[in-house]
Amino acid sequence: MKKIGIFGAVSTGVGMLIATSCFVSSASGSSAVGTPFIIAIVIACIANMLAVLSIAELNAIMPNLTGGIAQYTLAGLGPLLTIVTMVGGYLISNVFAAPAEGAMFANVMTEMTGKAIPPEVFSIGITIILVFINLKGVNMSTVLQEIVATFMVLSLLILSVIGAFQLGTNESITQEAVISSELKDILPLTAVAFWFFIGAEFIVPLGKDMKNPKKVPLSMILSLGIMGLIQIIMVFGFHNYTPWSELGSAASPHLLYAVNMLGDFGRYWMIAVAIFAAVSTQNSIICSVSEICCGMAKMNLLPAFFRKKNKNGAPYWVIIILGVITCLIEASGISTGEQVAFLTLTCSLFWMLSYITSHINVIILRRKMKNVPRNFKTPLFPIIQIIGIALQLYMMFNISTDSNQKIKIYILCLVLFAGLFIYAFIWVKYKLKLPLMKGIGVHQVIRMESPEYHKVQDYLKNQNDNTKM
């Protein structure tokens, strides 16, 4: 198989970061304060760079694990918090992210085909197709992934540069560049900008396909940097071609921008980018969440049926459950920018929590396993982790500038976390019979990765039962 170099890893990485729902975040942030939104973008980019540094170190201690952050947390913080933060932080946030992408895809398709077909048909349709593809165990080859990602990255870069330098075929507009320069208005928008940068950790599994897997941390940092740069240039593009008020209320702000700048040519170009972005993001979510759930079931953190695979090697239970939940949320008719923003902000809150746990895991494992060789160590330990945690906490406390929306997000999170806490408590204490808060040894976690491990455990359990009888 052809191994990918740093260029391939970075372009695939940026491709993974690009989601159509990013355009809603970008539009909502820009329309709130104007070009000073770039300050929030830079801060969010730095916060996520710090998070991926910690994730890279954890991956160096426990390489090639399917459960990723869940397994790192099990080793660092123990089973109770792993279930609460990972099922909550990662799985639920992805469950919300998938329909957000579906909704954006549906908006684009409705725009293209007219209003004859309801948008839900498109969003549910694409989810069913992707579920079917994932059940068939079809994975995009790394080369195809690289080509699609490069197309998306270059297109977005070119579209933003055209806008920023007023090179569009249509007339540019004149409007205030700065709506507010007050830090109290700008800084809370870091939570909005956070959404551009989530998912950089999905680059970690690419390591096994890279010529030099040691360049995974660099690839993640570069991907985040390039994504940040594209978003910053695009803010200037928005300033030149889209009135702030229209931008904030548009359901598909990226289409508005492309049409205002390049007319119909821009519309079709952006439609192509948006379709690729939405489909590839929803596909990555289904693919990665099913693997993470499977990894968690291997560690007994989720019921055993989650690790069952069909003859194509796909963890079919997770894929079907995820597909059904995504379709249900899509069927509820989310389509407006505000609804998508609510979903993305709720996901962001959960995701921020999982990044905080990654920083804490590094701190714990540096003490617990200080002599374990690491191909990558975060520099300036523990300053990076402390700043990283502080930035994520800041964003969590400022998850929305709208106080009503903020309360709704907090209530939803509280309800979900309360439910998860009860499940995790019962599961760990009575089913697994493990200490709730004690980290499991790294090597034990690594051993649990093998499917043979579970067969042996079942065999030992049967033997014990027979002895007792």
Add this chain to the structure above:
Amino acid sequence: MEAEFARIEIIGNMSKVSEFIEQLGTEKHLREIHKLGISGITVYNALGCGVQSGSAEYMLEIKEQSLRLLPKSTMIMICESSKVDKVIEFLKKEFYTGHIGDGKIFVSDVRNVIRVRTGEDGADALKESKID
């Protein structure tokens, strides 16, 4: 008195050692190891087991297992004592996967090194010959 040279032996999984040697085929890795003062490597294949008596990682809890000898490789390299720590750090990172079978590193003193062809000894015997 501390010996001027050290012998570093790593006994590990045969496939892992082969992978390491394969990587040395790339110029970058070769340069890296030369920078650490390693000018030669000797590898021999063997059968062996460690503290787990050859048991597979997922079978450690099964008590009634007989000893199994697994295919292993031993890699030997000689370097100046002052560079031992750096070489060990490099090898630890290269061989680490977190799984049982990553190997063990043994370090021992070497009193002298003599190149038979030229008669050079000490540090000169580890470098390219000055006589050629």
